[in-house]
Amino acid sequence: MIEAPQFFPYLSAAENLYYYCIQRGIPDKACIPEALKQVELDYTGNKKFRQFSLGMKQRLGLALAVLAKPDFLILDEPINGLDPEGIAKVRKLLLFLSREKQTTILISSHILSELSQIATWYGFLHNGKLLKEESAEQVWQNCQNRLVLKVDDVPRAAAVLEQLGCRDFEVGENNTIELTEQQDNASTINQTLLKNGVLVKEMHSAGKDVETYFLELIGGSADV
Known part of the structure; x- marks a missing residue:
């Protein structure tokens, strides 16, 4: 999922996901309400994407990312620009996908304080180079x-x-x-x-x- 996901502004959340189901050849449209429920957007009904808050737009991007129930998910700055409530909802979803759905998630983010609440393994990058890889336990020991x-x-x-x-x-x-x-x-x-x-x-x-x-x-x- 990219940092700022784009959808059709005059379509609802479900309609946007329906379009991408067709585009990606996903036959089972039952995944749409399931994905919307996971990201807590199942209440939006006919509300158009252009009326969504930034947090809602980010969560719809996550719904699109999990539509096909992937085993491996790559996210770029999934909480960038979100308010505390939006961050908490995204964190809750990522933990659910990791723990309950056994989804491996690779997150690229500069918000390290938030990553420390969900990450199990770190790769520290600087100027395009991987400086160090450590488990969350190793990082915790180094920061204790x-x-x-x-x-x-x-x-x-x-x-x-x-x-x-x-x-x-x-x-x-x-x-x-x-x-x-x-x-x-x-x-x-x-x-x-x-x-x-x-x-x-x-x-x-x-x-x-x-x-x-x-x-x-x-x-x-x-x-x-």
């Missing part, structure tokens, strides 16, 4: 909350953390250390560092969303 410490002596702090059993941490800029484990033991970590002569100047939790993660992959910044 971290305990950020700013200390006066990074090498000594790293040694103390290893003695505490911390293995998953990274040294960042400006004397910072990020831990993705033992966040519940922040107080113990702080006290142990102080006892070993390490001054903890700052300590806070930090996480990132999928958009920030993508910007890091391409070498950008979330502040631009």
Whole structure:
């Protein structure tokens, strides 16, 4: 389905789908009311396409896409320009198709915050190149909350953390250390560092969303 699906403006939703059934050689016209019900447009009756809201037009495009009950569906920006209600309806439909109809769906979208609610696998593209492929679980792990410490002596702090059993941490800029484990033991970590002569100047939790993660992959910044 393309980003902005086009239909005959003076035809109803059902009439437009009937035309495409003929064009595509779909013999069973019973798929029309079924498709309209799936996208919650079965109430529109004789209302013409030109009178549809943007969300309704997008959902009619989805109805056309699922008309022949495909096993594989490719969607380009299916929620672009939609209001929160329209986005929620499209999300509900995509989850239904994936979980109940076992439809594999490939979505091209720049709205990463919304994809994080439905995607099971990510492919990050930049300048026409595939940078990385990861499961949703892997992306979540890379975005999970971290305990950020700013200390006066990074090498000594790293040694103390290893003695505490911390293995998953990274040294960042400006004397910072990020831990993705033992966040519940922040107080113990702080006290142990102080006892070993390490001054903890700052300590806070930090996480990132999928958009920030993508910007890091391409070498950008979330502040631009």
